[in-house]
Amino acid sequence: xxxxxxxxxxxxxxxxxxxxxxxxxxxxxxxxxxxxxxxxxxxxxxxxxxxxxxxxxxxxxxxxxxxxxxxxxxxxxxxxxxxxxxxxxxxxxxxxxxxxxxxxxxxxxxxxx
Amino acid sequence: xxxxxxxxxxxxxxxxxxxxxxxxxxxxxxxxxxxxxxxxxxxxxxxxxxxxxxxxxxxxxxxxxxxxxxxxxxxxxxxxxxxxxxxxxxxxxxxxxxxxxxxxxxxxxxx
Numbered sequence: 001x002x003x004x005x006x007x008x009x010x011x012x013x014x015x016x017x018x019x020x021x022x023x024x025x026x027x028x029x030x031x032x033x034x035x036x037x038x039x040x041x042x043x044x045x046x047x048x049x050x051x052x053x054x055x056x057x058x059x060x061x062x063x064x065x066x067x068x069x070x071x072x073x074x075x076x077x078x079x080x081x082x083x084x085x086x087x088x089x090x091x092x093x094x095x096x097x098x099x100x101x102x103x104x105x106x107x108x109x110x111x112x113x
Numbered sequence: 114x115x116x117x118x119x120x121x122x123x124x125x126x127x128x129x130x131x132x133x134x135x136x137x138x139x140x141x142x143x144x145x146x147x148x149x150x151x152x153x154x155x156x157x158x159x160x161x162x163x164x165x166x167x168x169x170x171x172x173x174x175x176x177x178x179x180x181x182x183x184x185x186x187x188x189x190x191x192x193x194x195x196x197x198x199x200x201x202x203x204x205x206x207x208x209x210x211x212x213x214x215x216x217x218x219x220x221x222x223x224x
Binding site for chain 2: 042043044046051090094100103
């Protein structure tokens with residue numbers, strides 16, 4: 001079975017400071033890893049993914065994430081957070097041969113001005 | 114190009130009533146999904162359809178049925194609604210590059 005853990009329910013940062021949202025995963029075989037963002041009363045939007053290749057992947061809105069196989073982690077990062085980054089962030093995983101995507105419980109990010 | 118559309122946006126049912134949630138995508142994607150979102154639990158997969166003509170159970174299929182009507186449409190049916198099915202329901206479709214596009218959601222309340 002595959003699963004995702006997001007250990008922090010909430011992350012609070014000041015605008016301009018670095019932002020990190022943590023994610024660890026469990027899956028059989030090689031993982032496909034994803035980050036999605038959800039703004040209030042909206043559906044989820046794709047941010048970035050890791051399939052293979054470079055462990056550091058870059059995505060939309062200046063976000064990036066680092067795949068660490070030994071720690072089974074895929075933390076989301078942004079060097080300088082904006083107030084507009086305040087939202088709910090989900091990490092997700094699936095295995096190579098499976099169409100099913102498993103989501104974490106989500107982390108609420110609040111960026112204060 | 115509307116992406117993924119869902120109807121209705123809001124619905125209130127009484128226990129035991131039935132209803133169908135509609136989902137359509139105009140991006141020619143093969144795979145489609147139904148999720149429910151509950152506070153503190155993230156998204157949980159109800160059913161998915163890897164391609165037209167196939168459907169499979171996800172994590173929480175009990176109390177639901179699905180129909181992949183054609184490549185564009187994937188509906189979710191609640192035959193006898195229960196208060197535990199109060200949730201926000203999202204439909205999604207997936208590109209060949211493994212990115213999922215989500216609809217705006219249906220907020221369902223079962224009294």
